[in-house]
Amino acid sequence: MKEVPVKLWLFVMAMTVIKLIIASTTSLGNDEVYYWTYALNLQWNYFDHPPFVAWLIRITTADLYIHNELAVRIGAIVSSAIGTIIVYKIGKLLLNARVGWFAVLLYSSSFYCSIIAGTFILPDSPQMFFWLWSIFLLLKIARSIHKGLPSLSLWCWFGVAAGLCMMCKIHGIYLWAGIIIFALFSNRRLLAQKGMYVSMLISLIIISPFLIWNIKHHFITYTYHSNRVSLFHAGINPLAFAREISGQIFYNNPVIFFLSWMAVFSFIKAKKPLLKREIQLLLCCALPLISTLIFLSIFRDTLPHWSGPAYSCLIFLSALKLESFTPLRAKVILNVSLLFYLFVAGTGLIVINFYPGTFSPQKEPMHLGKGDPTLDLYGWKETGRMVDSVYRMDKSSEKNKTAKTIVITNWFPAAHLDFYVCNRTGLQTYGLGEIFDLHQYYWSNQYKQKLTIGDNAYYIVPSNLYDENSINFIKSQFKNCEPPIIVPIFRNDVVCKNILLFKLNGYKQ
Known part of the structure; x- marks a missing residue:
């Protein structure tokens, strides 16, 4: 940790204080309190998700002894703090410490990364730590192979990280999808790496308990999720599509969303882009998940935060793009992003706790507050x-x-x-x-x-x-x-x- 600058530690501490205030002054949300019930009876899988979030809550509440919102949520806050350090390391690995710092500021001003997964306790909370760790390992693996260095130990650690990511949320399978796409279309040398197959085996062993659970329960988890996104008998649903796109824009912070796609298209169009291999790897881990959700939203309702891990990959492309801007322009973009985050987070906290009554149009006693x-x-x-x-x-x-x-x-x-x-x-x-x-x-x-x-x-x-x-x-x-x-x-x-x-x-x- 010696290479982590003091300003980063101070920034992480400041963001942690903000999250602690939010976590301790709001009641648990519908999803959060439902995942707390997972921890009441630990299992290898649950109706909606794999078990890691239940394990995390069981730990942070001292085996359910501590009964308050902060204890339930503290695992998300700690995961986010560690994830922020990994973000810096990834940016520094890609190019330099300045890119790492840019990535940290962008990551911290994303509502998905800092609030949804970084303050509230969801399967996404530990998932983001393992997702970022996996991306860091993948980039190191790609560089090691390019330089002809041994990579077996890195592959083994990746198998662990990706497996645990899937034990948080099944979306982690897109890490392996990204590797396969990258290997088939960008770097065939990966297919000759025995470490990749050892890594697959490690991931499979880690997720085997929840696979066995689903076999015993007739894959009820996937029956449920497939019903949510099934295309059979589904027509075009423009409202669901609009919600998905607008949700991706807002959840990831509009500044980050548009900067990310500007970076994606500029790197694709560039004839000889800097860090071509690393950029392709990040795109392979990000675009399949985003594309899948956008496609499904044309027909069915989706949840915009599902794409959050994918956008965390695009944040690194955004940081690289900022590196090509003038210092003043980059500073303005980062400041706007952070100020927008602070404004929305602060306004939201005030509205939740102090708005007089409800802004719902429903005032009849039996339905008062509906839609708020x-x-x-x-x-x-x-x-x-x-x-x-x-x-x-x-x-x-x-x-x-x-x-x-x-x-x-x-x-x-x-x-x-x-x-x-x-x-x-x-x-x-x-x-x-x-x-x-x-x-x-x-x-x-x-x-x-x-x-x-x-x-x-x-x-x-x-x-x-x-x-x-x-x-x-x-x-x-x-x-x-x-x-x-x-x-x-x-x-x-x-x-x-x-x-x-x-x-x-x-x-x-």
Whole structure:
């Protein structure tokens, strides 16, 4: 670490402070709190993703002993800090320390790299560390082969890094796709490298547990994801395409997005580009994933953050492009990128915590706040306290003494209820419904006390997520459903959403 400059350490520390503030002042989001439930029962795979995020949360919460948002998210923040150091090393390896510094500033001003994967806890969080480590190793391998130096140990480490990347999220397979494309079209010498095949074997061994899990569970993970992106019977979906493109622009920071594609096209058009071999390798790791998602979005809904790892490769091309600019022009671009990041992050934090009420047009009590995404990150601690007070009152009443379960029909807000309500009250969630709605909750029922005929229960949902079909289904499972208790949640002294608590009596089956 001696070659890492002091200003980089100071910058990483400053960015870490910003992330710690965000992580400790907002409630967990729908996805984050759902991945926390993974850590409750460690497995080799889960309905949606491989297991690494669950292992990470289990570690950072001290085996679930520490129960707060910061402990759940700290693994993402640490992974991002280490990843930032790797980004610098990659840029320096490509050309010089200045390119490394440019890459760090661009990487840190990407909303995907710094917030989505760098502050919030998602499978992407550890994935980005292993993805960047893999890219660093690939570049070193390419240079070693070009110079005729031994590369077997580098290949072995790459097998480990790529395997662990896939154990975070299946998108890591695009690392191997990139190598194969690069070998077939740019560097056939790779195909004669025994290290590449040893590396493949190492990756395969690492991911074998979750492959075996999927075989036993009829590849439910891929059945689910293929349903999300299946092209069968799907027509052209211009709205999904527009969301994908606009999402890629915003999530990666508009400055970085346009600079990246400017760099891509300029390097492609150049007759004798600098670092041709390294640029081709980065493009082979980036473009297949981006192209796949853009193509799928023409027909089906996709999530723009899926392309985040690919854009991290393009950040290095952007840094190389900045190296060709005048110092003043490069400084202006970097400053605009960072200032835009700070403005959006700061504004978002203020809106989430202090916007008076909700900016949703839905004001009717049963649907108040519907469509307001900031409410996923707000008001859950208050929800826990209020539900706890209702539950304590019910426990003192003989009539409701047997109610020990919150029935759920969807993985969200079930995970929020688990983290903020059940941990406080001692209640348990129990899933009723279809596997594609319940996700991992479909299997987590086996670890819980089952509902029996005649049991009483609660159904709890925030007004912004209230759905008539779900409550009608719940009513069909019980003899009686009382009108909901409506508990208001305030933001800056104005009601932003209601918590709807239904008391259910007499489970039927």
